[in-house]
């Protein structure tokens with residue numbers, strides 16, 4: 001078993017989500033570091049992929065595959081799901097991803113509408129001004145209520161209107177791991193359970209995810225020590241999952257971050273994934 005093979009890295013971020021390198025810069029870094037097989041997996045977006053492929057075309061030694069990372073909610077914890085070999089140009093997929101990204105704004109707008117219906121007049125533009133470019137959340141709506149003098153504190157805004165059982169509360173659109181797996185499969189991708197140690201009781205969840213069509217899980221991840229890699233490798237084998245992985249590189253230069261190509265599965269794993277992806281693409285769906 002190879003730990004930290006430097007030639008395959010299937011978990012990478014760019015400025016298209018929360019990474020600090022542009023897709024071009026990341027590809028150049030991968031080439032410099034001798035990575036031969038890589039997947040760019042930005043959060044909820046594939047916007048960086050076209051630019052990355054354009055750059056990768058100049059470097060024949062690098063094989064780049066399209067990927068994504070989706071966030072899912074489970075009671076009390078979170079699951080991140082990678083989609084590898086995604087048919088990312090599919091317009092329906094793009095519509096769905098745009099909806100995820102707009103989800104937070106929609107939720108804020110819904111709350112403003114509910115408050116207006118209750119007689120508390122707010123302007124959406126005020127909420128946006130208060131958020132000042134950040135992803136809009138309930139605190140921004142609470143501050144807008146305060147600004148208008150409807151409440152004297154944000155706490156009061158939550159207590160009277162915005163709390164879970166409040167009259168102006170709106171649900172965030174949530175996706176379960178099973179839904180994420182179905183979505184990834186629908187767009188010809190291979191679903192891979194990301195950094196399983198971040199999820200509580202991961203073992204118990206895996207059976208359910210396997211039934212939904214989970215293909216792999218991350219085993220060779222970032223700076224997982226050999227004993228963790230060994231444990232995850234056995235867990236993957238138990239569930240018949242492909243042992244994947246990568247560095248989850250963001251370019252943040254934070255403590256604990258490792259350079260692209262310092263963690264990843266052996267090349268045989270990439271070959272196996274490619275075979276599975278090709279088989280999926282050759283199946284004609286109605």
Ligand SMILES: [Zn+2]
Nearest residue numbers: 069080194195
């Ligand atoms: Zn993640």
Ligand SMILES: [Zn+2]
Nearest residue numbers: 011013069248
């Ligand atoms: Zn990630």
